[in-house]
Amino acid sequence: MLDVLQQSYGGLFEKSLIEEINQVGTFREIPEGFMLIDFGQYIRSMPLMVSGAVKVFREDPDGNELLLYFLESGDTCAMTLNCCLGQTQSEIRAVAETDTKLIMVPVQKMEEWTGKYRSWRNFVFESYHNRLMEMLESIDSIAFLRMDERLLKYLKEKVAVNHNTLLHTTHKEIAYDLHTSRVVISRLLKTLENNGAIKLHRNNIEVLETN
Numbered sequence: 001m002l003d004v005l006q007q008s009y010g011g012l013f014e015k016s017l018i019e020e021i022n023q024v025g026t027f028r029e030i031p032e033g034f035m036l037i038d039f040g041q042y043i044r045s046m047p048l049m050v051s052g053a054v055k056v057f058r059e060d061p062d063g064n065e066l067l068l069y070f071l072e073s074g075d076t077c078a079m080t081l082n083c084c085l086g087q088t089q090s091e092i093r094a095v096a097e098t099d100t101k102l103i104m105v106p107v108q109k110m111e112e113w114t115g116k117y118r119s120w121r122n123f124v125f126e127s128y129h130n131r132l133m134e135m136l137e138s139i140d141s142i143a144f145l146r147m148d149e150r151l152l153k154y155l156k157e158k159v160a161v162n163h164n165t166l167l168h169t170t171h172k173e174i175a176y177d178l179h180t181s182r183v184v185i186s187r188l189l190k191t192l193e194n195n196g197a198i199k200l201h202r203n204n205i206e207v208l209e210t211n
Contacts, residue, residue, distance in 0.1 A: 028102055032098050033174060034100075040090060047102045048103045052102075057092060077094065077173065098161070125150075155205065167207065
């Protein structure tokens with residue numbers, strides 16, 4: 001695990017911190033679609049992303065879910081940090097978007113490292129900032145973008161985290177992530193195809209407009 005840590009976080013954390021993470025962290029390989037965190041769970045460890053991607057959802061009082069953001073290599077989840085430090089139940093669901101590798105860090109080490117290592121403290125604060133900006137962007141999308149614009153933005157984000165313009169996803173899955181109906185998504189996908197932004201294939205969607 002030490003080599004993995006050096007490759008992913010060697011330029012960010014002090015050598016002594018890397019060694020501590022290696023001693024107490026647990027390396028995990030998560031398959032696509034696996035649920036890492038569910039609503040209502042108590043979180044005992046925090047993920048440090050090594051590779052792959054994870055999508056994070058929020059639930060409303062009626063049980064409807066909304067995609068908040070994606071986590072990629074070098075990221076951690078601010079909502080997880082908050083639950084760990086506050087010892088509260090999880091308010092998010094985290095699902096592997098792709099096959100993912102991560103290192104789980106025990107919660108009891110987080111506060112210790114915040115006072116002990118400047119790099120860890122900066123990492124935590126930056127993570128909070130980045131996730132906050134992504135959540136604000138999600139709110140802006142809901143408030144100010146039409147559904148077709150939200151859909152295209154979502155497809156571009158999936159291209160970025162999957163590193164592939166060919167997306168193996170279903171209309172039902174997209175509708176679930178964007179909190180709308182499959183019929184609406186199917187209609188809008190056809191419109192995007194007619195506009196030259198995407199191309200629909202039998203089992204996947206090719207995104208032509210990625211910028």
